[in-house]
Amino acid sequence: MPGPDNHQLRSATISVLVDNESGVLARVIGLFSGRGYNIDSLTVAPVDDARGQSRINVVTSGTEMVIEQIKAQLERLVPVHRVADLTREGAHVAREMALVKVLGTGDARVESLRIADSFRARVVDTTIESFVFELTGATDKLDAFIELMRPLGLAEVSRTGVAAIARGSRTI
């Protein structure tokens, strides 16, 4: 057992493989809200149509004891196949995508495009007074980009939440 009397908070990226049945997302979300666990990010999509399975990625935070409890609670849900604590089980890659709308003209517009370029964001829509940038990366990179856009006419943000997977040959 990992040091349970550790009161430090840690972040955990947890992937859950579930049967793709109605209500399964409500079960997972209800578990988090009902028991007062944090959800910092949540994504869900089917990943295996043949087996009818979806993958839920949750980024949460808590003490070691709480995170162990979250995993145990998830594991005992009936439609859950597997729970992987990607943060604990080894190196992993976590990415999310954001669509960022920036309104502006003149210098601010030019500056937003310059910054987007340095972040390797793509322009996916443009009008004379607006851009929609598409940016993929780690959460903090997206956060930084959005902060930089704020004074330059940031108007709207849509983010996917985190998708995560273990590095190397390990699978869930």
Add this chain to the structure above:
Amino acid sequence: MSAEAMQSGAEVLLRALKDQGVDVVFGYPGGAVLPIYDAIFNQNAIRHILVRHEQGAVHAAEGYARSTGKVGVVLVTSGPGATNAVTGLLDALMDSVPVVCLTGQVPTHLIGNDAFQEADTTGITRPATKHNYLVKRSADLARVVHEAFYVARSGRPGPVLIDLPKDILIGRAPYTPPVTAHATYRPRTEPDPVQLRRAAAMLKAAKRPVVYVGGGVVNAGPDASAALTRFVRETGFPCTNTLMGLGTFPASDPQFLGMLGMHGTYEANLAMHGADVLLAIGARFDDRVTGRLAAFCPDARKIHIDIDPSSINKTVPVDVAIVGDAGRAIAGLAAAWAEDAAPVDRAALATWWRQIDEWRAKDCLRFTQDMTPGAIIKPQYAIRRLHEFTRAQAKDVFITTEVGQHQMWAAQHFGFERPNRWMTSGGLGTMGYGLPAAMGVQVAHPDALVIDIAGEASVLMNIQEMGTLAQYRLPVKVFILNNQYMGMIRQWQELLHGSRYSESYSNALPDFVKLADAFHATGLRAETVDQLDDVIREMLASPRAVIADIAVDPKENCFPMIPSGAAHNEMILGPEHEDEARGITDEGLVLV
């Protein structure tokens, strides 16, 4: 598909129930489930008990389940039928009772339309069940029913609900036989032998051990209790039970310390506080048991056996975690204990028992009953007398309770020698549980003596089930400790809120003797101590349902008590022991 394989959904449902070994269903009809009632009408394999309120159906199924080890089955209609069942479902979830609840639903094409008696039943009951299903295709029906039974009884048992749209019940459906495995839900039952050896070594080295046993050992079946009893006797260790675990270790055994926790005994709680090794089996470190967590078993290394990994390290970190069925784990532990060559520290154990005997000598459950004729009855005395009379009976005795002081006095003063004989609402603390639960027990054990030890306030919450007792001639005995108060509330108000008895007086009570009469039962009353034995005798001799209204001391409080937020060694012992009620902190006041 053959014609036989394509019966109506309702017929398929009943066939699946039969193949699951169901012999009785507790239910209440309504529009959405009429096809099921029609199918019930045409068969004899399954008996239907018509309750008077859907909550009663679930508690009855709980009583049935907990007294037999089988899955209890409930059948209710959509909308209000389903919502009335919710309290019972949550009760079963909190106390790990296997129940399958069938609810009617509006036809699939009307779902989401605010149709008549439509409720989002799976949505409402998701946090009140272990799992639930909405059957949307006839092809899934039989599989879902079998799966529901598997989930309800496997691992940590609990309630499972199946929501059945009316078109699914009417339409043709194929039948598939029961399943014994599941693709995703496969709880671990076999304990890890390495952990068992570690646990055995830790126990061998113990100087001040305590075995703390909970309801999980009841769930594991009577053999687990027998194995526990053998193991505890083999080790010579002291053993305490939670409220839910009573009966797993014989109350009359000298190694039994009584119940622990908020209203546990002085010796059990102080032994927990002083222990150097704690063996927890099928117990979930509930806040009623631990008291202030920071001060819980401060010196003990802890071993925890539980079938549900989420029960382990939930609130109390443990040193050895053993996931598995209690029965198998106890057997494995006993074997590991026998194989471990290390000797037991007999001298340390003897010192430990001397200490425990000193605590025992306090006689913390002591009370004084004035025996002069006309004297008021002490509730503890009433339970002791009831226990003595029932012990002399040839019949098997089952006790249920409502919730409150009477429940705690029953736990403290009625000795349980065997598992499955004690049915109480522990986790949810549902007033109104005891009468319907007793009804379910009596249905399962027609020849047994089934007694609901009740409070006058709680019993009114499901009093309508007296009608069910009459209809099926179920001779349940309702033994009311009538203190004219919501005593448990009154006690907290006295101790924590300056004796301001806000709304806790049981005003305008019915005449329980007449009430019994109105429900075709026998009503008896004892007002003074000299009348008590006769009333108990008459109650036990009656072949009918009985309400015995026992007037008890309205001022009596239930001690010992660990106030909210206090530690095991900060118990209040009560007036018999003339100690000071310790101050309760603000932190404690917010706790329930």
